[in-house]
Amino acid sequence: MFSIIVLFGVVNKLGEKVRGSLLLIGGAEDKSGDKEILRSFCRMVQERGSSLVILTSAAEEGASAGLEYQRIFEELGIGKGRILDIDSRKKAESVENARLLEEADGIFFTGGDQLRITSIFGATRVNAALKKAYENGAVIAGTSAGASVVSYIMIVGGKGEESPRMDSVRLAAGLGLVEELVIDQHFAQRGRMNRLLFAVAYNPHILGIGIDEDTAIELGPEAVFTVRGSHTVTVIDGKGITHSNISELKGNQSLALLDVKIHVLPAMYSYNLQERKVIIPG
Numbered sequence: 001m002f003s004i005i006v007l008f009g010v011v012n013k014l015g016e017k018v019r020g021s022l023l024l025i026g027g028a029e030d031k032s033g034d035k036e037i038l039r040s041f042c043r044m045v046q047e048r049g050s051s052l053v054i055l056t057s058a059a060e061e062g063a064s065a066g067l068e069y070q071r072i073f074e075e076l077g078i079g080k081g082r083i084l085d086i087d088s089r090k091k092a093e094s095v096e097n098a099r100l101l102e103e104a105d106g107i108f109f110t111g112g113d114q115l116r117i118t119s120i121f122g123a124t125r126v127n128a129a130l131k132k133a134y135e136n137g138a139v140i141a142g143t144s145a146g147a148s149v150v151s152y153i154m155i156v157g158g159k160g161e162e163s164p165r166m167d168s169v170r171l172a173a174g175l176g177l178v179e180e181l182v183i184d185q186h187f188a189q190r191g192r193m194n195r196l197l198f199a200v201a202y203n204p205h206i207l208g209i210g211i212d213e214d215t216a217i218e219l220g221p222e223a224v225f226t227v228r229g230s231h232t233v234t235v236i237d238g239k240g241i242t243h244s245n246i247s248e249l250k251g252n253q254s255l256a257l258l259d260v261k262i263h264v265l266p267a268m269y270s271y272n273l274q275e276r277k278v279i280i281p282g
Helices: 036-046 062-075 095-102 114-121 125-135 193-202
Strands: 021-025 052-055 082-084 106-109 139-143 153-157 170-173 181-185 207-211 215-219 224-229 233-237 261-265 270-272 277-279
Touching: 021 036, 021 207, 036 062, 036 106, 036 139, 036 215, 036 224, 052 062, 062 082, 082 095, 095 125, 114 125, 114 153, 114 170, 125 139, 153 181, 153 193, 181 193, 193 207, 193 233, 207 215, 261 270
Parallel strands: 021 139, 052 082, 052 106, 106 139, 181 207
Antiparallel strands: 021 215, 153 170, 207 233, 215 224, 224 270, 233 261, 270 277
16 A cells, blocks of 8 residues: 655645646547647647657657647647657656757646656656756646646556455556645546545645546646546535545545545546635636
């Protein structure tokens, strides 16, 4: 069991002032219709500049994934993004790769396996450059695994379809761009409420964010996110929990969790992460 209490590391807490923005996508975003979410990413990058890097480290077949997004972003007017297939720690220590990331206006993580990203990037020049780019104002986006990986603690697996038990969720250290959040993707489509509830139960200070497919959160430096796309985002706030049996669970016993607050937010609804309040549009 991975403890999600933060004991060390330099990370960006909610509300800590950075200049960058995040666009975190729940996976399976529209790539052939209006492309609303990917269009939003292009808009965010163009507000800053035009330099775009596409990171394919999460994907086993990174080249094809990178080329598809490169084509889409070019069609949407952002220019031809630079594909970086950083698939080894040697490449993650490359001075040139680090420079390209640090100077980028936009960085996009394709989907795949978030552990591939962290095991390659951890404690390397590229990881430091990614954080520097974010702090300096770059737009960081990720779909599926690329969304989960940005937080300090990330979900890497679990049995989401069953009732909450000890094997409902597996956690690991993420890239650490933001603290105090844990993010799950393909949320409603793969029945992942149970594993996000369990992640929040480990430490109710952490907000759980479940992002559906073809849906995203756009998070700016003010620690307020807005929902984009065709489905919903689920926010699990455990601050008011009055009782949990998580510290006593053994074997296949079920989780007890009382007075947890859950919000389900469609497109254009926003959420203030510092105040833990929903902002209703209009």
